Structure formats: structure tokens, C-alpha cells
Amino acid sequence: MSIERMSAEELLGVDKFNVDEGEAHIVVKCECCLECSDKPCLYICPAQCYKLLDGKLAFDYVGCLECGTCRLACRQLGNSGVATWTYPRGTFGVSYRCG
Amino acid sequence: MDEEESDRFDAIIIGAGPAGAACAYALARAGKQVLMIERADTPGAKNVTGGRFYTYALEMLDNGLTAKAEEALERKVTHEQMMMLDGERSLCIDYGDPSFAEEGKVPESYTVLRATFDEWLSGQAEEKGAMLVCGIRVDELIERDGGIVGVRAGGDEMFADIVVAADGANSLMGQKAGLIDDVRVEHMLVGAKETIALPARTIEDRFALAAGEGASRLALGGARGVNGGVFIYTNRESISFGCVLLPSVLAQKHLSVHDLLQDVKMHPAIRPLLEGGTTIEYSAHLCPEAGLKAVPEKLFRTGFLMAGDAAGFAVNQGYTVRGIDLAILSGLAAANAIISTSVPEDVGAVYTEQLDALGVHRAMQMASRFPEIEDDPRIFAIYPKLANDIFSTVYHLDPDSRRPLYPKLKACIKGDTGFGAILKDVRKIRRVLRQGDGS
Numbered sequence: 383m384s385i386e387r388m389s390a391e392e393l394l395g396v397d398k399f400n401v402d403e404g405e406a407h408i409v410v411k412c413e414c415c416l417e418c419s420d421k422p423c424l425y426i427c428p429a430q431c432y433k434l435l436d437g438k439l440a441f442d443y444v445g446c447l448e449c450g451t452c453r454l455a456c457r458q459l460g461n462s463g464v465a466t467w468t469y470p471r472g473t474f475g476v477s478y479r480c481g
Numbered sequence: 482m483d484e485e486e487s488d489r490f491d492a493i494i495i496g497a498g499p500a501g502a503a504c505a506y507a508l509a510r511a512g513k514q515v516l517m518i519e520r521a522d523t524p525g526a527k528n529v530t531g532g533r534f535y536t537y538a539l540e541m542l543d544n545g546l547t548a549k550a551e552e553a554l555e556r557k558v559t560h561e562q563m564m565m566l567d568g569e570r571s572l573c574i575d576y577g578d579p580s581f582a583e584e585g586k587v588p589e590s591y592t593v594l595r596a597t598f599d600e601w602l603s604g605q606a607e608e609k610g611a612m613l614v615c616g617i618r619v620d621e622l623i624e625r626d627g628g629i630v631g632v633r634a635g636g637d638e639m640f641a642d643i644v645v646a647a648d649g650a651n652s653l654m655g656q657k658a659g660l661i662d663d664v665r666v667e668h669m670l671v672g673a674k675e676t677i678a679l680p681a682r683t684i685e686d687r688f689a690l691a692a693g694e695g696a697s698r699l700a701l702g703g704a705r706g707v708n709g710g711v712f713i714y715t716n717r718e719s720i721s722f723g724c725v726l727l728p729s730v731l732a733q734k735h736l737s738v739h740d741l742l743q744d745v746k747m748h749p750a751i752r753p754l755l756e757g758g759t760t761i762e763y764s765a766h767l768c769p770e771a772g773l774k775a776v777p778e779k780l781f782r783t784g785f786l787m788a789g790d791a792a793g794f795a796v797n798q799g800y801t802v803r804g805i806d807l808a809i810l811s812g813l814a815a816a817n818a819i820i821s822t823s824v825p826e827d828v829g830a831v832y833t834e835q836l837d838a839l840g841v842h843r844a845m846q847m848a849s850r851f852p853e854i855e856d857d858p859r860i861f862a863i864y865p866k867l868a869n870d871i872f873s874t875v876y877h878l879d880p881d882s883r884r885p886l887y888p889k890l891k892a893c894i895k896g897d898t899g900f901g902a903i904l905k906d907v908r909k910i911r912r913v914l915r916q917g918d919g920s
């Protein structure tokens with residue numbers, strides 16, 4: 383295959399996930415985000431789970447690679463919109479075959 | 482209490498990465514009852530690395546273990562490569578040394594994929610008698626009389642004389658134990674990586690490798706001035722291509738880690754190495770990089786120890802990244818401490834001694850000031866440009882042969898890269914390296 387730029391969605395499409403429909407392992411309180419001027423989560427998340435939709439922050443835990451960067455960046459550089467951050471319950475989330 | 486005693490372990494280890502598995506291996510070998518709890522379906526399935534493993538750590542864990550690991554490792558590294566990128570230009574230095582993989586000796590390092598390697602290492606611990614449960618996330622620590630006595634996972638409670646947190650860079654367990662407040666974001670790099678499948682022959686041709694041998698390549702200067710670097714490791718039938726970047730600078734410059742990785746992938750000196758390949762995985766992980774600064778002040782309290790990335794034991798030396806070896810050594814140090822004393826209050830002190838004895842502290846000390854060099858924008862922006870300028874001057878054929886080369890070269894070295902500025906940097910690097918020597 384020819385090497386091309388790939389969007390985060392395309393890249394995540396090759397990964398193996400078992401999405402926990404019953405429990406979100408990360409919860410973002412989007413009210414806090416209104417006051418967050420830099421919005422570091424938009425840049426530091428390798429999976430681009432954080433997006434701006436009509437100027438407002440939108441978060442979806444599907445596709446999260448569980449790196450933990452947003453947990454640290456939001457609290458220390460943002461406005462603590464990430465209200466809950468845990469790893470997904472056992473067996474859920476991403477499963478790397480290479481790593 | 483009775484019920485609790487009946488399923489009491491000598492040690493519970495949270496996380497079956499290299500730190501946890503090495504600790505379990507050494508404890509089980511000494512006849513201890515050990516339980517490893519791993520949140521992934523199989524060990525390694527949540528873990529990411531760049532891709533090179535230094536074998537000396539396995540040999541310290543158990544003499545001859547590397548030979549058994551061959552199947553779980555990728556290629557023996559015989560080529561060390563360093564790249565400097567500036568815009569579309571590139572400079573690459575290749576150091577080839579077949580003695581790194583001489584017949585009859587343990588190869589110095591291998592490229593590695595973690596899903597295979599971690600499963601293998603925890604399998605070795607199981608063979609020694611350790612118990613492994615997968616697909617279970619530890620939620621809480623159980624505390625009693627000022628000490629940690631067990632863990633809560635799902636609805637279950639499990640008890641042990643000691644709990645070892647080997648839960649990786651984003652250690653929630655260290656926080657729950659009250660040993661770390663919060664890992665500082667400036668002490669961490671965010672890593673993102675594509676694993677790109679290619680036939681073995683293609684990889685060997687492109688990197689000029691003998692069959693079974695591998696290359697480790699780090700590149701500076703590709704990330705639009707963001708602190709960090711790019712790595713390329715050749716596996717048996719794939720290439721690990723990724724970057725490690727400083728989150729605070731990404732945020733400040735409004736550059737996304739995903740975009741930057743895609744930019745570098747399309748660089749004219751990188752893309753041809755990957756061409757024809759298929760991306761089979763995209764992965765991400767945090768990587769501690771601040772040397773001793775990222776190591777919590779206290780790594781233990783009664784009934785609780787931290788090892789591996791959880792304790793901040795990883796170093797980014799610019800030309801190489803090390804963490805898997807230090808994870809194994811600190812896991813071993815923890816096991817030695819647990820084995821050698823029966824007084825719970827003493828384990829922590831013996832652990833510190835063991836970290837010294839096995840060289841973990843020393844490696845961390847040596848690395849402590851590396852970020853001073855690496856995080857200096859001159860290293861990943863100005864020097865890659867200077868190196869490319871010099872080579873451009875030397876190799877650019879000037880039809881007017883009357884103009885001598887020296888003044889042109891001298892013209893490269895001015896301003897930011899004037900002799901004075903370079904000398905200052907050389908002195909700084911020398912200071913950092915000297916301090917690392919302890920001299």
C-alpha cells in the first residue's frame with residue numbers, strides 16, 4: 383500500500399477495541415471547558431477524542447488509547463474538565479496485538 | 482479474618498508488564514506465593530514501547546534467559562542510526578557494528594513488540610509458580626493500621642503481605658497509596674506509534690541489514706520545534722514508527738501529536754522507508770523522561786512498593802530510550818527486598834539498597850540532566866539545521882571553483898550557531914555528561 387497521511391479515525395480503525403457501552407472510563411464536564419482558553423486536550427490526545435463542534439468542546443471515549451495524557455494535561459494545563467479518569471474495566475478498551 | 486488468611490498471598494503484583502513480571506519471576510523462584518493482576522486480556526495487550534530492549538536486564542534476572550526469549554524478540558540490533566531533519570532535508574549517520582550480535586554471545590539489544598514480549602515474560606513467571614489473572618482491573622488498595630494489606634478488584638478483595646504497584650507510567654495505584662500527588666505533565670512525553678507491516682526482505686534491503694539483524698533509528702528535528710524525537714525500529718516483518726513529544730509544548734504551539742506524526746511519516750527521507758507497507762496498528766502511551774526528577778520522593782510505605790514506570794524509572798537519552806530494562810531491574814530489586822527481610826517496615830529500605838546495587842539509581846542519576854540538553858530548543862531545531870547546512874555546503878557543487886569552501890562553511894556558523902554559542906552548548910553538554918559520571 384502506498385504510504386499516505388491517515389486521519390485519527392482511519393488509524394483507530396485498524397485497532398482492536400472492546401468498547402464498554404455500560405461505563406465511560408473518562409467523563410468530561412464540558413461546562414469547565416467553556417472557561418478553558420488553551421484547550422490542551424485538542425492537541426495532546428493521540429486519538430483525537432477531543433474535538434471542537436460549533437466552537438464547543440465535545441468528547442467521546444470511544445477510540446481512547448488509554449495513554450493518560452489528557453488526565454495530566456487537563457488538570458495541569460487546562461481547566462479540570464476531565465472529571466473522571468480511570469482505565470476501562472477489565473477486558474474492555476483497546477487491545478494491542480503489536481504494542 | 483480466617484477467610485482472609487486462607488487466600489492470603491506473600492505478594493500481590495499490580496500489572497504484568499516487565500516490572501511486574503520480573504518481580505513475580507524472582508519471587509516465585511524463591512518459593513513465594515505470588516499473584517499478578519493484569520487489566521488486559523493478555524499481558525502486553527495494553528502496553529506500548531518504541532522498540533528496543535537491552536538484554537543485560539534479563540541476564541541479571543536469570544542467567545541465560547535471553548536465549549529463551551529469542552522467539553519473543555524481534556531483530557538483533559546491529560545498526561544504530563541518528564537522523565537530523567530540517568524542512569525537507571535530512572542527514573543520517575549509520576553506525577554498523579556486527580559485534581553487537583556476535584555468534585556465541587548474548588546480543589546487546591533486540592527490537593521488541595510488547596504484546597509478544599510481555600506475554601512471554603509473564604509466562605516465564607508462571608512457569609516458576611507465580612499466579613496470573615488477566616482481564617481484571619485493580620480498583621482500590623486496602624489499608625489497615627497504617628499499612629497496605631491487599632487490593633480490591635471488581636467486587637473481590639485479595640490480601641497479601643506486600644502489594645507491588647507495577648502499573649506503569651500513569652500510576653493510579655501510587656496515587657491511591659498517597660506516594661505521588663500527581664505526575665507532572667512536564668516530566669512526561671506522549672508517545673504515538675504506527676506499526677507498519679512490510680516483508681522481511683524489504684526491511685533488510687532498505688536498512689542494509691543481514692537476515693535477522695535490525696536497526697534502531699532516532700531522528701531529531703522533524704516535529705516543527707516541539708521537544709522530543711522520532712523513532713524507527715525494524716521488527717521481523719514490520720516497522721515501528723513513532724514519536725515522543727512534550728505535551729505542554731504541543732498545547733502551547735497548538736500542534737497535534739497525531740498531525741505531527743503524519744507530517745513526519747510523509748517526510749521525503751522517511752516515507753520511502755515505509756513505502757508499500759500497511760499500517761496494522763496505531764498505539765499511544767506516556768513515557769517518563771525526567772530522570773530522577775520524575776521519581777517520587779518515596780517509593781514505598783508499609784506493605785507497598787512501586788517499581789518500573791510507576792516509579793518513574795525510564796530515561797530518554799536522546800540517542801536511545803530505556804525503560805524496559807530498568808523496569809525489569811527494579812522489579813528484581815523489589816523481589817530481592819521482599820525475599821531478604823521478614824520485617825515489613827524494613828522492606829522499603831532494602832529496596833532502596835537493591836536499586837543502588839542493581840544500578841537503577843545510577844542510570845537515573847546519569848539521565849537526570851539529559852532533559853536539560855534535549856529540552857533545549859537548540860538541540861532539536863537549530864543543530865539539525867546547522868548539520869544540514871554544512872552538508873549542503875560541502876556537497877553542493879559550485880561551478881565557480883575559485884570560491885574556497887572554508888568561508889562558505891564559516892558562513893553556516895553564525896548567529897545562533899556561532900562559535901561562541903556552540904562552545905557554550907558543548908560546555909553545557911560536557912557538564913551534564915560529567916555530572917552523570919559522578920565526577
Ligand SMILES: Cc1cc2nc3c(=O)[nH]c(=O)nc-3n(C[C@H](O)[C@H](O)[C@H](O)COP(=O)(O)OP(=O)(O)OC[C@H]3O[C@@H](n4cnc5c(N)ncnc54)[C@H](O)[C@@H]3O)c2cc1C
Binds near residue numbers: 500524620804
Ligand atoms: C513511545 C515509547 C517509546 C519507548 N521506547 C523504549 C525503548 O525503545 N526501549 C525501552 O527500554 N523503553 C522504551 N520505552 C519505555 C518502556 O516502554 C517502559 O519503561 C516500560 O514499558 C515500563 O514497564 P512497566 O512494567 O513499568 O510498565 P508497563 O509496561 O506500562 O506495564 C504496566 C502494566 O500494568 C497494567 N495495569 C495498570 N493499571 C492496572 C490496574 N489498575 N489493574 C491491573 N493492571 C493494571 C497495565 O495493563 C500494564 O500491563 C518507551 C516508552 C514509550 C511510551
Ligand code: SF4
Binds near residue numbers: 415418420423459464
Ligand atoms: S483541557 Fe480540560 S478543561 Fe480544557 S477544554 Fe480540554 S477537557 Fe476541557
Ligand code: SF4
Binds near residue numbers: 428430450451453765
Ligand atoms: S487517555 Fe489518551 S487517548 Fe484517551 S482520551 Fe486521554 S489523551 Fe486521548
